[in-house]
Amino acid sequence: MSKVINFKEKFHKFDDHWSPRVIAEMNDYQFKLVKVEGEFVWHDHPVTDEVFIVIEGVLSIEFRDGNVTLNSGEMYVIPKGVEHKPVAKSECKIMIVVPKGVVNTGDSGSALTAENDVWV
Amino acid sequence: MSKVINFKEKFHKFDDHWSPRVIAEMNDYQFKLVKVEGEFVWHDHPVTDEVFIVIEGVLSIEFRDGNVTLNSGEMYVIPKGVEHKPVAKSECKIMIVVPKGVVNTGDSGSALTAENDVWV
Numbered sequence: 317m318s319k320v321i322n323f324k325e326k327f328h329k330f331d332d333h334w335s336p337r338v339i340a341e342m343n344d345y346q347f348k349l350v351k352v353e354g355e356f357v358w359h360d361h362p363v364t365d366e367v368f369i370v371i372e373g374v375l376s377i378e379f380r381d382g383n384v385t386l387n388s389g390e391m392y393v394i395p396k397g398v399e400h401k402p403v404a405k406s407e408c409k410i411m412i413v414v415p416k417g418v419v420n421t422g423d424s425g426s427a428l429t430a431e432n433d434v435w436v
Numbered sequence: 437m438s439k440v441i442n443f444k445e446k447f448h449k450f451d452d453h454w455s456p457r458v459i460a461e462m463n464d465y466q467f468k469l470v471k472v473e474g475e476f477v478w479h480d481h482p483v484t485d486e487v488f489i490v491i492e493g494v495l496s497i498e499f500r501d502g503n504v505t506l507n508s509g510e511m512y513v514i515p516k517g518v519e520h521k522p523v524a525k526s527e528c529k530i531m532i533v534v535p536k537g538v539v540n541t542g543d544s545g546s547a548l549t550a551e552n553d554v555w556v
Contacts, residue, residue, distance in 0.1 A: 317504065319504075322507075322509060323511075339511075340511060341485075341513070342484075342533065364462075365461075366462070367460070382437050384440050390442045391459075413465075413533070
């Protein structure tokens with residue numbers, strides 16, 4: 317029997333931004349926690365949708381044709397292939413759901429590309 | 437551009453227990469909100485893991501060899517094929533993540549089997 321996963325406890329274990337930590341796997345999908353602050357890079361994920369859930373703080377997601385703002389207790393599904401850029405004015409704690417192996421910066425090739433499959 | 441999904445707003449739209457409402461799809465997976473209270477039935481899902489995330493309240497999940505208790509801000513992954521029975525002493529609001537088409541009672545055939553793919 318595995319352990320219950322507590323978001324706050326997991327967030328206490330790391331401080332860097334834009335560096336997803338895997339907290340759980342279901343089938344071939346991973347649930348990842350990320351602390352974000354500032355502007356990420358424009359990118360898309362050509363083969364998969366991506367789910368963002370805001371745990372604490374405020375996250376904006378810019379699209380080429382507009383933007384959305386997510387508060388704590390809100391989620392959003394980025395359709396596959398849609399360019400987006402996450403932005404947070406101050407630190408925001410989020411959970412992402414994507415298939416295992418998906419790179420955070422998609423195919424944009426950025427200095428913000430994080431090591432994949434890092435667990436916390 | 438689709439709308440931001442707010443858990444509280446969605447929960448306000450239904451009151452019945454053990455009857456999942458789909459709020460989002462990513463690829464062939466669905467995110468479902470459920471209000472639960474009392475005891476569910478023993479069941480398993482032979483072909484998929486199942487994720488529980490507690491949004492509000494307290495959820496216990498009984499297994500044949502023990503149990504876990506989840507509070508708000510906690511999640512758990514039930515491995516495929518593992519028998520389990522969710523129990524909530526008082527109303528608890530949860531989010532479930534499973535592949536599209538998965539029946540809430542697995543293959544147990546129960547009066548609590550809910551209509552599938554109902555959106556809110």
